[in-house]
Amino acid sequence: MNESHLIKRLIEAFQCLPGVGPKSAQRMSYYLLERNRDGGRRIVQALSDAVEKVGNCKYCRTLDENEICRICANASRDRSQLCILETPTDVHAIEQSTSYKGLYFVLMGHLSPLDGIGPEDIGLDILAERFAKGMIKEVILATNPTMEGEATAHYIAEMAKDFDIKPSRIAFGVPFGSELEYLDSGTLSHAIMGRRDL
């Protein structure tokens, strides 16, 4: 092979990024080396800081470099509501909708007995301690509408009831701005089953 050892190693390393194959990795490597070494240095700095310093918030388990993330630390959030999510990006998505002012709890996954992922692996022991403190009145289950997400939501709903906390599930139905014609039948049957009186 005629490629320099270091360039080859860089092309290989970039391929661990999602959606990046050998061709894009090569393009990225040569682009940075030929035309944007400062950009390369910025990635090195930002990535090494993030990988070494970002941990999980001790209350909600989301990714953050502080022991307590800025949402959990924000005194103006409603501490009686707790929204349960699968990943930190879900927090980001809900925050962007600006329709929720309570706190979050991030499972960093979902129950999946076949893969050996049980309650403790998704932090449900920590969640139970949190439930026991008595601050939370409502738990909003916003796991994904997949088999595992539903099972996880159901499991946590049962836990919540044991602590006299009201569980609720986010609404599933027709997304805003979409056309019925193009929706899958699962979404449509949810929309019909979950219809509300007007």
Added chain:
Amino acid sequence: MNESHLIKRLIEAFQCLPGVGPKSAQRMSYYLLERNRDGGRRIVQALSDAVEKVGNCKYCRTLDENEICRICANASRDRSQLCILETPTDVHAIEQSTSYKGLYFVLMGHLSPLDGIGPEDIGLDILAERFAKGMIKEVILATNPTMEGEATAHYIAEMAKDFDIKPSRIAFGVPFGSELEYLDSGTLSHAIMGRRDL
């Protein structure tokens, strides 16, 4: 904003990669932090090594961490042929075809008077010194078939003639395995003008 400062900085840094917008940068950042910190560390190491240590080969100007790249250092290559290319990736492409055993010279660009890129910016002073040494018998111009690439090839061909070196241009025509029906007219007119007697 609810995203951690370090994660936000990482998402911004990834956006300097070609073809990576805010959404893919976010996906890459969370993927590395949630599921593949080792991959993240590998990128940091490989990228910082490459950005700091990869320079240009002193003979052919291609990217390499050694002062002399492995092609220029390879005693079995034909030193009488010199193939002129625009970028290091072009070297890679021609090497993969395994049809060329001479040496290379990488311009790292092309002449472009409008952008202020003159002969010295693409190393033609170094190339002239090389021509003067008298080892080279043929110069193969493999710049791209664009306006700038053609002008650059023409300029170097004139230089070569001054040193009694035979200039040649790579063939343009119908790519192997393609169908005439789908080729652009520029390629087809090159293929007809460049026809050879059988």
